[in-house]
Structure formats: C-alpha cells, structure tokens
Amino acid sequence: MTARTTRTTRLDDGVRSALGALSAAAKRGLGDPALAELVQIRASQLNHCAFCLDMHLGIARKEGVGERQLDLLAAWEEAEGVFDARERAALALTEAVTVLTEGFVPDEVYEEAARHFDADRLAHLLALITAINSWNRLMVGRRIPPGSTQW
Structure with missing residues (x-):
C-alpha cells in the first residue's frame, strides 16, 4: 500500500467569503431552499x-x-412521481452543467429549465450550480472528509 500524500486544508478567507456569498445569493435568488438543496446534493453526488x-x-x-x-x-x-416537472428540469440542468458531456449544455435541457424558471430564477439556478461545483472541486481536490471543521 502506498502512502497517501498529505493535502492542505487551507482555504484563503477571501476565496471562502466570495464563494460563500455567491452560494448564498444564488440560493436566495432561486427562492426555493428545498430545491436548492436537491440541486447541490445532485451535483455533489456527480462530483463524489x-x-x-x-x-x-x-x-x-x-x-x-x-x-x-x-x-x-x-x-x-x-x-417517476417522486420529483415534479420543475424539480426534474432543475436536476437535468444540474447534470448538464456539472458533467458537460457534450462540451456544452444541450439546448433542450436549457429550454426545459427556461419553461419552469423565469430569467432571474434561471440565472440564480445556474449560479447555484456553478457555486456548488466550485465547492465540490475545492473539497474533493483537498480530500476534506465529511464533517470536517478544518477546511
């Protein structure tokens, strides 16, 4: 077994504050705290x-x-029957933005989300997806364990 490289838990306070502010503003602007959490959990699942x-x-x-x-x-x-059409549109957009399988977000995924969210809420949803993907990469890149208080 090879030894695991020690990774930093350091995160610049300015980066933490800026990303935290983005996350909070996006969640507030989306206006649906439960949906915001579903989106953040789904992105975090995809990013492990x-x-x-x-x-x-x-x-x-x-x-x-x-x-x-x-x-x-x-x-x-x-x-089927567990998530409504609005939730499904948000989750599809979350996956498309997180994975970027085709190198971009397919038009049909974006258009379906736009049918369920007005321009402001859609902008906040995209910002929330972007923010959680950034948080995921910061935490996964440093292997911050669940429940850690040092990050």
Whole structure:
C-alpha cells in the first residue's frame, strides 16, 4: 500500500467569503431552499464530494426535503412521481452543467429549465450550480472528509 500524500486544508478567507456569498445569493435568488438543496446534493453526488453531500443532506432535511426524494435523487430520471416537472428540469440542468458531456449544455435541457424558471430564477439556478461545483472541486481536490471543521 502506498502512502497517501498529505493535502492542505487551507482555504484563503477571501476565496471562502466570495464563494460563500455567491452560494448564498444564488440560493436566495432561486427562492426555493428545498430545491436548492436537491440541486447541490445532485451535483455533489456527480462530483463524489462526501463533505458537501454530508452537509447538504443535513440542510435538505432541515428544509423539509423528504427522505424518499433524498433516497431516490441519484436515480431521479427513473423515479417517476417522486420529483415534479420543475424539480426534474432543475436536476437535468444540474447534470448538464456539472458533467458537460457534450462540451456544452444541450439546448433542450436549457429550454426545459427556461419553461419552469423565469430569467432571474434561471440565472440564480445556474449560479447555484456553478457555486456548488466550485465547492465540490475545492473539497474533493483537498480530500476534506465529511464533517470536517478544518477546511
């Protein structure tokens, strides 16, 4: 077994504050705290960020997201009747922005999201997806464990 490289837990206070402010503003502007948590959890699942999953699952429960939705979030596309059309559009956009499989967000995914969110809320949803992806990369890149207070 090879030894694991020690990674930094350091994060510049200015970076933390700026990214935290972006996350908070995006969540506030989206205007749906439960949906915001579903989006952040789904991105964190895709990015394998245990720290963010741990944090956002706890927040989601406090925001009233049901266990059934949390249990089936990884398979939301197949979980008919569990997520409404608006949630499904937000989750599809989350996956498209997070993974960028085709190198861009497909028009049909964006257009479906635009049918469920006005321009301001859609802008905040995109900002929230961008913010959580940044947080995921900061935490995964440094291997910050779930529940850590040193990050």
